[in-house]
Amino acid sequence: MLSQTSAGLAKPASPASTPYCLFSGAQQDEMRFACSDCGKIYKHLRSLRTHLKFECGKAPAFSCPYCPFQTKRKQQVSLHVKLKHRAQLGP
Numbered sequence: 001m002l003s004q005t006s007a008g009l010a011k012p013a014s015p016a017s018t019p020y021c022l023f024s025g026a027q028q029d030e031m032r033f034a035c036s037d038c039g040k041i042y043k044h045l046r047s048l049r050t051h052l053k054f055e056c057g058k059a060p061a062f063s064c065p066y067c068p069f070q071t072k073r074k075q076q077v078s079l080h081v082k083l084k085h086r087a088q089l090g091p
Contacts, residue, residue: 033048034041037056042048060070062077066085071077081089 031045032041032043033045035048035051035056037052040048040051040056042051055072058072060072062072062074063070064077064080064085066081066088069077069080069084071080
């Protein structure tokens with residue numbers, strides 16, 4: 001989002017002016033952003049944007065090669081394999 005400065009230059013709008021901002025206090029730590037589809041709440045706008053792009057309403061895109069586990073994030077499959085399938089990985 002862009003807003004106009006008094007000189008007519010475009011500048012980024014504050015996160016509080018986004019349609020997802022629930023609450024904006026005096027400090028950055030107090031801001032909260034909610035998904036309008038599922039209601040999940042995030043501390044950072046970038047986390048909400050990632051959620052909207054890859055998670056909300058999407059089917060899991062990544063699967064474990066050793067079991068039926070599925071997830072929406074590739075990192076979660078790697079972690080799952082490390083923790084649950086050490087024997088299959090070898091020494």
